[in-house]
Amino acid sequence: MADLVKKHFYKITLTIPEEFQEMSSALLSDFPFTGIEDEFDEQSFTIEDVYWDNGNIANQLLSILESTSIPAEIKDIMIIEDQNWNAIWEESLEPVQVNESIVITPIWKAHQIESPIKIIINPQMSFGTGYHSTTRMVCRKLQEYVGANSHWIDAGCGSGVLAILAEKLGASYIYAFDNDEWSIANTKENIHLNNCTSITVEQESIFSINLPQVHGIAANLYRNLLIPNIHKFAKALEDSKGVLIMSGILRFDEQEIIDCAVQHNFIHISTEYEGDWTAITMRYNP
Known part of the structure; x- marks a missing residue:
């Protein structure tokens, strides 16, 4: 032959x-x-x-x-x-230690990990692993602000890491959405892997969605999606006067994002940096 x-x-x-x-x-x-x-x-x-x-x-x-x-x-x-690209890619993925208590791990290495908070994901080559520095920064901020029985939004959920972490930190309701159908499918898969029961997932566009009232929002989105929709985040935090954690923001866009949020009655709490990226935390304070 x-x-x-x-x-x-x-x-x-x-x-x-x-x-x-x-x-x-x-x-x-x-x-x-x-x-x-x-x-x-x-x-x-x-x-x-x-x-x-x-x-x-x-x-x-x-x-x-x-x-x-x-x-x-x-x-x-x-x-x-x-x-065998998939095998090579899988072999290259290691568990990510977000901090001393949070680890994100691919499912095939989950058995190796002992951590107070272990987030198991089935990463997808096509749209991301949840390992980006912006995800890590938002994870650390969620650990600061998610309270017991609180309600949260994961805007642009991707692989669902932030929604899953919010539930593991004590949130009793999380609304996660993304405009990409493959992201939605992977988020649902990862929710199942982590035995989560408090997350609602929908395929929606940030430009047309009506957001529920919540205590906090994690928005890991690019600048061109954040700026036109900060008024929606403000409306969703009206009752709670809650926090907005934004990432997906490059350093040179930081001040523009803060200024826009201030115009919608947010006050700046903190900015975290990792490489060229930032995570900005603000509170709605009309």
């Missing part, structure tokens, strides 16, 4: 500012990529060689992004051999 021909792939790395990456992923979702990797200010798209079309596909990506005013340039193109 003839040997099977081994597949080859092209990995196209583009420089794309982090705040545009969610939008670029959506715009390019019709291409037959086998993987997308997000890094700080760059995205990599891997595609099988049968779709390479003598490199024309790279120019197609740039053309689509430029047509929507997303700044992008080709940084690198490389050829890679076929491998």
Whole structure:
């Protein structure tokens, strides 16, 4: 029997500012990529060689992004051999120690972990692991502010880590939402893995949703989603005069976010930094 021909792939790395990456992923979702990797200010798209079309596909990506005013340039193109990508990726994921009491761990390494608060997730390559520095910062802030029997919102829940942590910290009701159907599916899976019973999950857009009254909100969202919707967060905290924990914010956007929130009757409590990212905590105080 003839040997099977081994597949080859092209990995196209583009420089794309982090705040545009969610939008670029959506715009390019019709291409037959086998993987997308997000890094700080760059995205990599891997595609099988049968779709390479003598490199024309790279120019197609740039053309689509430029047509929507997303700044992008080709940084690198490389050829890679076929491998068991999922196995390699899974092996690279280690449990993340958020602090002395909180650990986020992939399900296949959960048995190795002993921690006061253990969050078990089934990470997905397509949209994230819950390991980003913004998630870690919000986790630490939730530990400060979630009270027994409190009600919370997880805005842009992703893998559901923040909603799960809120329940483990004592919240009796958490409303989690995201506009991405795969995020919703993964959040529900992770809720089941952690035996959570107090989380309601819905696929909703932040621009059209009506938020319930709560004691606190964790909003791990980009600047372009936070600023137009801070008035909604204020309304959801009217009764409790509660806290708003915002992340997904780059350092150079920090003051703009604070100023916008102050205009909606929030007062600034604290800002935490990790690398180029910030987490801002504010309280509604009309």
